[in-house]
Every structure is written in C-alpha cells, then in structure tokens.
Amino acid sequence: MNLRELARLLDLSQTTVSRALNGYPEVNEDTRQRVLQAVRMTGYRPNRAAQRLATGRTNSIGLVMPTGAGRDTDLHFAEFLSGLSEVAVGNDVQLVINPSRIEDEEATFRRLAAGGSVDAVYLSYIRRSDPRIALLKSLSLPFVVHGREIDGVLDYPLLDIDNAGAFADATRLLLQLGHRRFAFLNAADHLSFAIARHQGAAEALSAAGLALDPALVQNSPMTEEHGYRGMMRLLDQAEPPTAVLCSSVILSLGAVRAVNERGLRLGRELSLIAHDDVFPYLKAENFSTPLTTTRSSIRQAGIRIAERLIGEVAGIAADPQQEIWKADLIVRASTGPAPGSSRPKARAQAPT
Amino acid sequence: MNLRELARLLDLSQTTVSRALNGYPEVNEDTRQRVLQAVRMTGYRPNRAAQRLATGRTNSIGLVMPTGAGRDTDLHFAEFLSGLSEVAVGNDVQLVINPSRIEDEEATFRRLAAGGSVDAVYLSYIRRSDPRIALLKSLSLPFVVHGREIDGVLDYPLLDIDNAGAFADATRLLLQLGHRRFAFLNAADHLSFAIARHQGAAEALSAAGLALDPALVQNSPMTEEHGYRGMMRLLDQAEPPTAVLCSSVILSLGAVRAVNERGLRLGRELSLIAHDDVFPYLKAENFSTPLTTTRSSIRQAGIRIAERLIGEVAGIAADPQQEIWKADLIVRASTGPAPGSSRPKARAQAPT
DNA sequence: CGATCCACTCAAAGCGCTTTGGAAGACATC
DNA sequence: GATGTCTTCCAAAGCGCTTTGAGTGGATCG
The missing domain is CATH 3.40.50.2300 (Response regulator)
Incomplete structure (x- = not known):
C-alpha cells in the first residue's frame, strides 16, 4: 500500500492525501478525517526512504x-x-x-x-x-x-x-582529611576526560604544595579487573597511598576487592573517592563501604x-x-581522616 | 556531488558510473578505474535514501x-x-x-x-x-x-x-555436593529465560525428590542492589539455603556483598552458582571468591x-x-560441599 | 565481405514521497 | 454580473539512485 493507491482508493490526489497526513492547513477537516480513516483501515505507512529522498531529512x-x-x-x-x-x-x-x-x-x-x-x-x-x-x-x-x-x-x-573541578573538589576533601599521599586509578590517558580529571587533582594538590607521584597513577580501561590490579600495585608500593581517586565505580569495584583482600578498611587505612556515572545496576551507596563519589548521571x-x-x-x-x-560531591563512608594524620585526629582512629 | 554530476564530469552515463561502482562485470576495467579515481577526487558518496528507494533494500x-x-x-x-x-x-x-x-x-x-x-x-x-x-x-x-x-x-x-539445561547442570552439581536447600535469585518472571532456568533447576531437584521453596525464589531486575537484598532476605530465613543459583553475575555481586557482610564464606557455609554472560569489565573468576558459573558469551x-x-x-x-x-559449567571456588553434609565429607570442613 | 557476437555504453523508466504552481468552485464585494 | 478572495484540490516536477532494454563499434567467423 503506497500513497498512490491510497489516493486512488479515496478518490483524491496524492497531494491532498500527503497534505492531510502531514498536517497542512489547506485541507478540509472532513477530508483529513476520511484520509486518516483510510490509513487506519489499510495500515498504510509512508515509505521512509521515499520521504527521506523527497525531504532531505532523515529523522x-x-x-x-x-x-x-x-x-x-x-x-x-x-x-x-x-x-x-x-x-x-x-x-x-x-x-x-x-x-x-x-x-x-x-x-x-x-x-x-x-x-x-x-x-x-x-x-x-x-x-x-x-x-x-x-x-x-x-x-x-x-x-x-x-x-x-x-x-x-x-x-x-x-x-x-566539569571533570577537573570534580576531581579538584575530591582532592581537596581528602587534603582536608589530612591525606598527603595520593593515587589515581584513571581511564586511558588519551581520553580528554581522564586528562581533565588528572589535571584537576594535580592542581588541587599543587595548591597544597603536593604532587601526584607518577608511580601512583594508572591509566587503563575501566574494568573491575583493572581496578583490582591497579589497587594491588598501589598497595604493594614501598610507600602506599592513603588516598585513592578513581574514575569509575566499576574500577572501584576491583579496587575495593583488593583493599578487602589486604584486610584494609576503606575510610580508615585507606580513603577512596570514585566518579559515579550513576548506573542503576551498580550503586556507589551500596558498596560494602558506601563510596564517596563525584556524581553526574551519564544518562x-x-x-x-x-x-x-x-x-x-x-x-x-x-x-x-x-x-x-558540575558534578556533585557526595560524601559517604569511604573517606576518612588520613591514618596517623594529626590534623583532624578523629575519634574513629583504630586503637592499634 | 551526486551521480549525475559525477557522470557528467567523467563524460559517462549515470548507468555506467553506477555499474562501475557497484561492481557489475560489463564495464571496462579502465573505465572503472577512472570512475573510482573521480570518486576519490570528489568525495562522492551515494545518497542512501535514494539507494534505498531504488533497490528496496536498506542495509x-x-x-x-x-x-x-x-x-x-x-x-x-x-x-x-x-x-x-x-x-x-x-x-x-x-x-x-x-x-x-x-x-x-x-x-x-x-x-x-x-x-x-x-x-x-x-x-x-x-x-x-x-x-x-x-x-x-x-x-x-x-x-x-x-x-x-x-x-x-x-x-x-x-x-x-539451553537455559534449562544449564541450570539443571548447576543444580545437579550442587546436589552432588550434598546440598538440599536451594534458593534462586532470578530475573523478572515474565521473561522466558528466567522461566526456563527455574524449570531446569526445579526438574533437577525433583529428580532428587526435592523442590524449590517458593520463599527462596526471587524474581527481580538484575542489579547489584537486588542481588544484595535478595541474598539478605534468604539469609534471614529461619532455615536459610546452603545453595544459591543466580541468574547474573551482577546479581551475584550484590549477593556476595550480603554474604560477606554476614561473615559467611562462599564455597563453605554457602555455595553459589551464577550465570555468566561474559562481561569484559566484570569477570566471574575475579570475584574475591571466584564464582562457579554457567557460562555463555552474550556477545x-x-x-x-x-x-x-x-x-x-x-x-x-x-x-x-x-x-x-549449551552453556559451559565452570567450577570455581564458590561451590563446595554442603555444610554438615555427610556424603562428600570434605577435607575443607570448618572445624567448628 | 557480410553476418555474428561480444564488450561496452547509453537513454529512460521507475522507486514513493513532497512540494510547486496552478485551477476550480464557493462565496463575498462592488 | 464582473471582480476578487478564500478554500480546497490537483497535475506534474523533482529527490538521486538502480535497472531495463537498446544501441554502438570493433573483433571474429564462415
């Protein structure tokens, strides 16, 4: 069923039928109703390719x-x-x-x-x-x-x-908590958002007279496995970080596994902030230790x-x-005072 | 730039150009090369809508x-x-x-x-x-x-x-390990694969004279959170299951969190088998306790x-x-003998 | 040397739609 | 009754491609 047949059926011209269907004003309301009725009867649908060719628009x-x-x-x-x-x-x-x-x-x-x-x-x-x-x-x-x-x-x-802003905020929060040694589990380093996040963190650190140790920066695909391996590598350092920034909750998933495996506690021996793109199936607030995040819904x-x-x-x-x-900075339990930090000497220090 | 202009440019007919481009045999190889050359020069691309209209195929x-x-x-x-x-x-x-x-x-x-x-x-x-x-x-x-x-x-x-087969296999494995009380964290119950999986498990159980307790079956979206809540509910039962089937690793993620929170150990107090669709970013073998799975790559x-x-x-x-x-049954550490089971009295029994 | 065939090329007819440029009829205006 | 103005409709011209059916000219053959 095409326009011509439909028009013939209705004893109208193609023009009129087309106009009736596309809502042009110069067609009698009765006629339009007749056309719509016929469309319903015959199940006519305009051919998309022809429409495209004629209009130049593809929708x-x-x-x-x-x-x-x-x-x-x-x-x-x-x-x-x-x-x-x-x-x-x-x-x-x-x-x-x-x-x-x-x-x-x-x-x-x-x-x-x-x-x-x-x-x-x-x-x-x-x-x-x-x-x-x-x-x-x-x-x-x-x-x-x-x-x-x-x-x-x-x-x-x-x-x-505002990737840079988000990670600067996250970094400043950790600085306030007394952290001095930072690590970053980031996305592949050719991606601009990863670069911006790095820059944001680096700037906040340099404002505090600190810098990101390249040995504590990982650029990798954002998978659970890379999160795990990255965190393991960090924890194996001679001088491991106390604060970790993380570009995705999926990376965090692996990172947290490594942390647990080592018997460390998030928010105590180690603080972590992840960027949260807000996945319905994996929520930062539902981690065993709810994650502090910079949040912005990618959806x-x-x-x-x-x-x-x-x-x-x-x-x-x-x-x-x-x-x-702007991304929201949502503080949850994965961030806490730096261990051994004198500044915000928290009540929550483990009685080692 | 369209076909006509291109043809005019080459001093050929549209037909010949079209044929040259679409690999028809009845065109001189020299001519074809000339056409291809011109296409490269002009950056001509056929209009998809027109192609569709003419051929009826949309690709x-x-x-x-x-x-x-x-x-x-x-x-x-x-x-x-x-x-x-x-x-x-x-x-x-x-x-x-x-x-x-x-x-x-x-x-x-x-x-x-x-x-x-x-x-x-x-x-x-x-x-x-x-x-x-x-x-x-x-x-x-x-x-x-x-x-x-x-x-x-x-x-x-x-x-x-073979959803039914996969979950029947998984169930039989757990039966062999001495498990008698089964639970199932499944997908929404209007989906046929969820129904098939349930049937597979139910049949294997009934062959052993057992049945799935409806109180131990959850149908829900496959998110981490539902996995967690589902497992929590299971563990809160008066008589909790010792074996849990799970329709997705993402559900397992939550389930495992619940298990950890309760201080239980996978493969010991509780066995779990998940269906693994093989996600590159979340691997069943990388769970803190590697998961036994029925595996089939959805990709x-x-x-x-x-x-x-x-x-x-x-x-x-x-x-x-x-x-x-067929899905592969991959046995890893999340399955073990049923606690208190006399049959395959394993070496790994905790010295309670 | 004319007939036959092959390799190559072309003009033109669609594909099904939109849109332009009228035209016919109804109605009002002078 | 002639003129103008709406309203409503139409015929026909594309949109850019593919494909059919029909030539060309030159090589091959009897």
Whole structure:
C-alpha cells in the first residue's frame, strides 16, 4: 500500500492525501478525517526512504560507536545510549549506530555527511586534541560533542561535566582529611576526560604544595579487573597511598576487592573517592563501604544531548553552545581522616 | 556531488558510473578505474535514501529496544549489542535502534515493516508466550529471535542458550555436593529465560525428590542492589539455603556483598552458582571468591545473530533455524560441599 | 565481405514521497 | 454580473539512485 493507491482508493490526489497526513492547513477537516480513516483501515505507512529522498531529512541521528580490537563494551556508553534513546523515541527519531574502528572514523563521518543517512551526529570519547571535531565543523552536519578537547578553543556545540573541578573538589576533601599521599586509578590517558580529571587533582594538590607521584597513577580501561590490579600495585608500593581517586565505580569495584583482600578498611587505612556515572545496576551507596563519589548521571547527559541534537536539526541551536555540568560531591563512608594524620585526629582512629 | 554530476564530469552515463561502482562485470576495467579515481577526487558518496528507494533494500537491521518507566539500562543488552555491531560494521550494515515502550511495540514493528526502514529485525526479552513473534511471522520482515517462548511451537528463527539445561547442570552439581536447600535469585518472571532456568533447576531437584521453596525464589531486575537484598532476605530465613543459583553475575555481586557482610564464606557455609554472560569489565573468576558459573558469551550470541540476520536478508536462511547453545559449567571456588553434609565429607570442613 | 557476437555504453523508466504552481468552485464585494 | 478572495484540490516536477532494454563499434567467423 503506497500513497498512490491510497489516493486512488479515496478518490483524491496524492497531494491532498500527503497534505492531510502531514498536517497542512489547506485541507478540509472532513477530508483529513476520511484520509486518516483510510490509513487506519489499510495500515498504510509512508515509505521512509521515499520521504527521506523527497525531504532531505532523515529523522535520525547517527552514533559513531567505537569498535575494534581492544574496544570492550563500555558500560558508560550503554547508559548514555539509554538516555539518548529515551528522548529519541519521544520525537520519532531513529538512532543509527555506525560502529567504526577508530582509524575509519573519519571515513565514516564523511560517509554519513555526504550520504545523508543522518540529520545529525553525536561524538564522544574525545581526545586531548581531536581531529574529528575539526572534521565535523567542516562537514555541515549538525553535531553535539559529549566531552571536550583539552587544548583547543571551545567553539563547537558540546556538553561536558566539569571533570577537573570534580576531581579538584575530591582532592581537596581528602587534603582536608589530612591525606598527603595520593593515587589515581584513571581511564586511558588519551581520553580528554581522564586528562581533565588528572589535571584537576594535580592542581588541587599543587595548591597544597603536593604532587601526584607518577608511580601512583594508572591509566587503563575501566574494568573491575583493572581496578583490582591497579589497587594491588598501589598497595604493594614501598610507600602506599592513603588516598585513592578513581574514575569509575566499576574500577572501584576491583579496587575495593583488593583493599578487602589486604584486610584494609576503606575510610580508615585507606580513603577512596570514585566518579559515579550513576548506573542503576551498580550503586556507589551500596558498596560494602558506601563510596564517596563525584556524581553526574551519564544518562541525563544522554537525554540532554538528544534534546540538543534534535534541536539542532530543527534549526534551534541551544543558547549556550557549551554546556558544562558540575558534578556533585557526595560524601559517604569511604573517606576518612588520613591514618596517623594529626590534623583532624578523629575519634574513629583504630586503637592499634 | 551526486551521480549525475559525477557522470557528467567523467563524460559517462549515470548507468555506467553506477555499474562501475557497484561492481557489475560489463564495464571496462579502465573505465572503472577512472570512475573510482573521480570518486576519490570528489568525495562522492551515494545518497542512501535514494539507494534505498531504488533497490528496496536498506542495509540496516532494526533493534526494537525496550524503554520506558522501570526499564533500566540492561548490561546484557549492551554487551549483546556490541557483538551485533561488530558484524554489522563488517558488512556495511547499519543498526537502527527503535526504542519503544512495551505497549507500543506492536505499532513499532508494523511501522518498521510497512515503512521499509529496515531489512530485518531482532527480537529479545522474550516472554513465556510472546505475541510479538506471531506478529513478526505475519509481517514478511525477516527476523531472528534471541531466546524463545516457553510453550509454543518453535517454528521461527531463533538463537538461544539451553537455559534449562544449564541450570539443571548447576543444580545437579550442587546436589552432588550434598546440598538440599536451594534458593534462586532470578530475573523478572515474565521473561522466558528466567522461566526456563527455574524449570531446569526445579526438574533437577525433583529428580532428587526435592523442590524449590517458593520463599527462596526471587524474581527481580538484575542489579547489584537486588542481588544484595535478595541474598539478605534468604539469609534471614529461619532455615536459610546452603545453595544459591543466580541468574547474573551482577546479581551475584550484590549477593556476595550480603554474604560477606554476614561473615559467611562462599564455597563453605554457602555455595553459589551464577550465570555468566561474559562481561569484559566484570569477570566471574575475579570475584574475591571466584564464582562457579554457567557460562555463555552474550556477545557471541550478538555476533551470531547479526550473521544470521544478514544472511536472512541476503536470502540465505541458516540451516537449522533453531539454534540452541549449551552453556559451559565452570567450577570455581564458590561451590563446595554442603555444610554438615555427610556424603562428600570434605577435607575443607570448618572445624567448628 | 557480410553476418555474428561480444564488450561496452547509453537513454529512460521507475522507486514513493513532497512540494510547486496552478485551477476550480464557493462565496463575498462592488 | 464582473471582480476578487478564500478554500480546497490537483497535475506534474523533482529527490538521486538502480535497472531495463537498446544501441554502438570493433573483433571474429564462415
């Protein structure tokens, strides 16, 4: 069943039927009802490809999803996607996943732009200085970046959290608790959010006349296993840290396992602050020792980015093109005074 | 840049250019090279919408992803998706995500089928008796089901694991270890895989003259928190179980937390077997007590289903339309002889 | 040397929709 | 009754591709 048949059936022209369906005013309300009735009867649905060809709009937004060797599934991406799709469904927009190996990404974007398969794209896993952004700017394809570059000018539409601020806050909290020796279990060091978090921590430390010992910094994929191994390595140091920053609760999961295995107690011998992207299936507050976190829902970010992408397509650019969200610092039991620290000599010191 | 301009540029007809690009034999190799060269120079990409309209094929497969209130992101879905997309990228196929609330799913499928936006669809979260399958059969849209119905005839293309078999195996192992009191932390009870797992366990038990105490069965979303609460409830029973089956490692994560909190030891006072979908970021072997699992990679399932979907579109149906994978039973440290059990009186009995 | 065949190329007809540029009829205005 | 103005509808022209059916010219054959 296509438009022509439907029109013939109704003894109307294609034009009128099309207009009736697309809500144009110049069609009699009675006629419109007749058309809608016929649509219901026949189960007619417009052919998407034809619509696209005729209008040039696709009603879909593209996700270029990184794949390839070593690219494990990313929990964070999935949660983000869930936010995106929530908005997409409400606006009758499809999400088109274009898995692409990192080295093919440029080609993929060019194909998307030139082939007109999507109205807009979303970009993430931003690197320190990311050529893909310049590419997208040159491509006349609306986009919103999740994250941002470290060095360049921020003259493109983006949504990011204040990673540096969050980890500076976390670091300052630990400094106040008397900690002096810090470690950082971070994400891969080519990712800009990992760099920003590192910088935030480093700046807060240097304000206190301290520095991050490179031996106490790990950059790795954010898996439980890497969290475990990283923490083990830290605890095996001659002079182990008393405070650990951690870029994900999934890393923390492993880190906590290592801590438990060593018979240490979080918030006592060792303090830990993790960044919490807010996963419904793994909550920082439910760790055996509830975790102090910097919290920002990655799902909310997905929702907001979808809204903005849809806006961009409709020609309504968000007013501040650069949107930076503060992360909340949520203090729970995994942080406590530094052992042996004289300053906030807490009641909770174990009577060793 | 479109086909016509490109053809004009090359002083060839659209036909010839199109054929050169699509690998038809009746075009001179020199000509083909000239065309390819021009494509490289101009950056020409065929318009997808036009291609679709002309060929009727979309080169994309649809995922109807459940969303809506209470539908949390599903780890398992994300990992599956990663497998799907790996194959998709290799075949130049797009994945089109159609988020849809459960009550709108029928409409969504009809729209996909009639609108021709995808060549094939994938269906999961199968329920005991699932009307969507009948719908898809009637829709002349190729599909592959991930999972299967409990009751109906299996006359549709599907891929599933032997859930009942896996949990029967797990149960028998625990029976051999002398366990008599079983619990089950399962997924939501409208999902067919949860039902099958329950049946598998129940059958193995009844073969031993035992039964699952309904008070020791939980059906819930598979989150850490539900695992924790479920296990707590089990341990608070007047007569707590000594063996626990668990439908996901993420549930186990919470369950293990509860066990630790109660000062119990896995493989000693309590044995646990979880189903492991093989997440790269959370491995059953890395739990503080490595978990005995029934293992089957959900990512591999994604890969296989993508292959089959692509095959269906190409007109090559998989030979056995119903593909059932056995899960491996991997014995690790979380299972041990039942406490107080006389049968396999183990060396490892705590000297209470 | 004309007939036959092959390799190569082309013009044109769709695919199913939207949208432009009217046109017909109804109604009001002068 | 002529003119103008809405309202409602239509015919036809694309959108950019694939594919059918029909040539070309040159090589091969009898």
